[in-house]
Amino acid sequence: MAGGRPRTFDMDDALDRAVEVFWRQGYEGTSISELTAAMGVNKPSLYAVFGTKEELFQQVVQRYAERELAYFREALALPTALEVVCDYLNRNAVALTRPDRPPGCLSIQGGLSASPANNTVTQFLATSRLTGERALAARLTRARTDGDLPADAAPAALARFVMVVSEGQAVHAAAGATAYELQQSAAIALKAFEQALTTAN
Amino acid sequence: MAGGRPRTFDMDDALDRAVEVFWRQGYEGTSISELTAAMGVNKPSLYAVFGTKEELFQQVVQRYAERELAYFREALALPTALEVVCDYLNRNAVALTRPDRPPGCLSIQGGLSASPANNTVTQFLATSRLTGERALAARLTRARTDGDLPADAAPAALARFVMVVSEGQAVHAAAGATAYELQQSAAIALKAFEQALTTAN
DNA sequence: CCAGTTTGCAACCGATCGGTTCAGAACTTT
């Protein structure tokens, strides 16, 4: 057994750098040479460690979900439906506009559309967004049995509405909207949600 | 003066075909050879008639706004703020999911993010979206003087909220949501808007 | 110090990118 030549890069750091590049430029807007430069990894090592561009992208999205979307899972753990949604949309506004991060959301601008050759990337991101929506729907279903959502409320439709607002916030953030502006939109959306707490939907 | 060899393509038809390709694949996901194939225009003619890829894209976006976003301008012409927003969001749901069109919205998935080399495209689209938001804000400001929006309502914030919802609908549509699902979201959003009609915002 | 292992670096691969050049075909006017 032998050690071999040591790496000049840290895998975790390199992946974080890749997250940033894909986040800012999207899948098709990012070239391998830009990635190797930003990650501090030479090309053969990149392929040895992370696989192809598409495989790297999947790891990037996973890392992004773990490190940058923690607030979503934390929001889901709050006691009532209203708290969940209020917390999520407001923290979303902040997360989408962090000055030390690219504006917007990787899960959307990473590849909302693409060449037919890269269709799997678009579908992969759509699926990962849908997973979040389903988690929220499940949380709202529980809220209905908990009693903080009316029995005749529609958790799937409400969850979809919340995700629609959150995606709209992301598009606006990518265009340069401020956290305050996005929170204003969140506040208006929450009025609709509050109404669902008392009325049939 | 002479006529020269006649073209084998129609400029208007060719531009419509280009709209469809950019709409489905985005700016960076579309190659010149895909465009020439879809438009029925050979490469030298494409450059002679439409200019560079970026110049063609600008004409494509303009054509898209003229032909595919007419319902937005029609909605703005309705008598009251509530009618304007209700009509817009519901017709948006239909327009984003037409079976004879690519799902989603060209103004968003055409280039939400891009390589630094194509940054102008992203900014161009963001500006064109902002133009729509400002038109809606102006319409809501008029509604305030008309009296169908409270004096203490915030037209800019309300317009931003409506555009956030509309952009979220577009992202959802790109992922395969149905018109019905998007109209459910529109209905929930409208409850928030209705509340703004009676209460301070 | 040497054998074995793993990395870094650079050159290379075919394919495609956006964009141009050029000869000849197809038209109109005289």
Next chain:
DNA sequence: AAAGTTCTGAACCGATCGGTTGCAAACTGG
């Protein structure tokens, strides 16, 4: 029919794409 104009088709341009190969450098265990 000849001259003039405009378009088509294909070949071509340098650059870059994602991905690979080969070799020397840098480490470990014996």
